[in-house]
Amino acid sequence: MTILHRIADGEFEARNLFPVGAITEDPATGAAAAAVGAYLRILGLVEPPARVLIRQGRLVGRPGLLTVDIPAAGGIVVSGTAVRIPVP
Numbered sequence: 001m002t003i004l005h006r007i008a009d010g011e012f013e014a015r016n017l018f019p020v021g022a023i024t025e026d027p028a029t030g031a032a033a034a035a036v037g038a039y040l041r042i043l044g045l046v047e048p049p050a051r052v053l054i055r056q057g058r059l060v061g062r063p064g065l066l067t068v069d070i071p072a073a074g075g076i077v078v079s080g081t082a083v084r085i086p087v088p
Contacts, residue, residue: 027057028064
C-alpha cells in the first residue's frame, strides 16, 4: 500500500507499507514514484516538463529522496538516493 502526502508545491512524502516479514516499509520505491509522475501528468496536475521530489523512508530511519522528471510526452525518469535495508 502506498500513501502519498503533498508537503510543498512539487514535493511529496510517500510511504510504501508491506507489513509482511521483518521489513515493513520500503525506504524508496522507484516504481511507485514513476507511477506518481505519470498520474500527475495524465491528470494535468503538473505543467510538463516538470520535476517533483518524493521523500520516503524517514519514519523508518532510512530516508530516501527520489527525483521524478516528467517530460511533456514519453516516459518518466526517476533518480535519487536511498539507504540500504539490512537483510536479517
